[in-house]
Amino acid sequence: MITNSKPYILTIAILIFLFSIYNYVIYNTEGYVAVGKLSPVAVKGQQIFQSNQCWSCHQLYGLGGYLGPDLTNVYSEDGKGPLYIKAFLNSGVKSMPQFHFSEEEKNALVEYLKQVDETGIYPNYDAKIEATGWVEIIYRNER
């Protein structure tokens, strides 16, 4: 059976048009929380995070691997912080191997995690579940 393609082509054209606008807006929209751009040191830390596949085991905002803890707020959490991060990098723990990073590399990673930490909180307990199924989260800039 041969279908009439014209309405389908038109529908696809409309969807692609909407998709283009949507993408343009998404790419040009800043985050909800106003934070500075990543510093050159933090970018170096991000490169180290990627090239050592830290994301294989760890998460940021709950996205990543499941073998290690989420690192979104490891910089500011009580009892954690820069020294805690460096200690783990130096010694490794359980499945985490010992990384032989230089002091400069460790500082870069810490700086990256510090700047990630400034963007928000995860898990965020300041949340209100609404009847519509929506969750109203109170972000750092709203406190």
Next chain:
Amino acid sequence: MLKLKRRVGLKLYTEMKDKAPIYFLLFALVALFLGMFFGMTASFQYLMPEFLKEQIPFSKLRPFHVTSVISWIVLSATGSIYFFITYVEKFKLFSRWLVKLHFIIFLLTGVAIYISFIFGYNEGREYFAFHPILMIPILVGWILFGINYFKILYKNVKGWPVYYWMWGTGIVFMCYHLMEAHFWLFDFFRLNFIKDFAVQWKSTGSFTGSWNMLVYGMSIYLMSKIKENTDVATNKMAFFFYFLGLTNLMFGWAHHTYLLPTQPWIRYVAYGISMTEWIVLASIIYNWKSSVLKIEKENNPMAYRFLLATDFWIFINIILALLFSIPAINFFTHGTHITVAHSMGTTIGINTTILFSALFYIVHQLYPDFITDKKWVKRGFYSLNISLFIFFVSLIIAGAKRSYWMYVSKTGSFSEMQDSIIPYYISFFVFGIAIFVSLLIVAVPIFRAFLKNIKS
């Protein structure tokens, strides 16, 4: 009847001067075997965290596993589509040379990716951990596929059935989202963490949607061929669901990032779009099941069985996906193994069952007297589905326990929480092995048939 089938098979067989689709399929099966092996080895580290951690830590194994299984899906979809349009539909390729070049590029890039992982040149991100430069040949391969695909169809088909639209959409969006997944290379994205992270997860969500277009298109193609009824691929309802799927691919990704501080409107749009999938669920309940059961199964018993399994796994996974697309539920399930259960349930339960249905259909096309439903293959099929179900449930329970630790008890260290879910990790590991063995039992006869075809 059997003689006629043999004659048709022989004719097809002698026509097979260009075996590029079979090479793609063999390559895909090798990727599946490797992917399962790496997955099994990596999952062992959940039980024995110190096992070979200095030599092959989990962080190194996971990219091997993920890249291999994604390769299985896209290579087998590519090979099957090439096969369907050239050997089943008998369309003349626009360029045989381009198909061969496509295969060679993918093969060499696959080898280069493994080498880059072995020697640590993996500066990429999750799902695309290899060096970003390797994305260039991958994109070139997809463009070559697109050129051949659209040239063939434009010349030969008027009024495309829905599966041709789906495959075309899958190819185009695959190219776009593979590029989008590397926007982080530009400072415009990279320096703004929230935007960068949102775009990263937008691209990976839609990348999955793109391969789903290829694979789901295959399932509709198989249904129409096995049932010998083109209506399933040409009726208005089929196109309605195609457009619904396309809308979700384009705009429905943000349920991955509900908890990231993006602008609320991005999340509102995602919530609204994701909820349209209730229509899919309702349709499955009212229509799909009865139509699958009517499939004529005599000639393609294993292809039929795998499509039946797909039906079950779609039902289970769409319920799960719908539930965690509701922000109030996502709030508790996000970042837990429930998400892993969903990704395993969809890649194995849905994608892999459709792909195996296609492989059995292809084997039947090549060798009509090849008995696909041998005793051991049937056992492998049942064992695969039972193992996957227990594997899936283990991950759901592990995820629920992790969520309880995160949001309810809020006590104890991460390490203590991990120790408390070891029984479920054991189950995950044991039934992961069972999935591996089951898939081997099912895949080996197909692999041998393809190998025989290549050698002949």
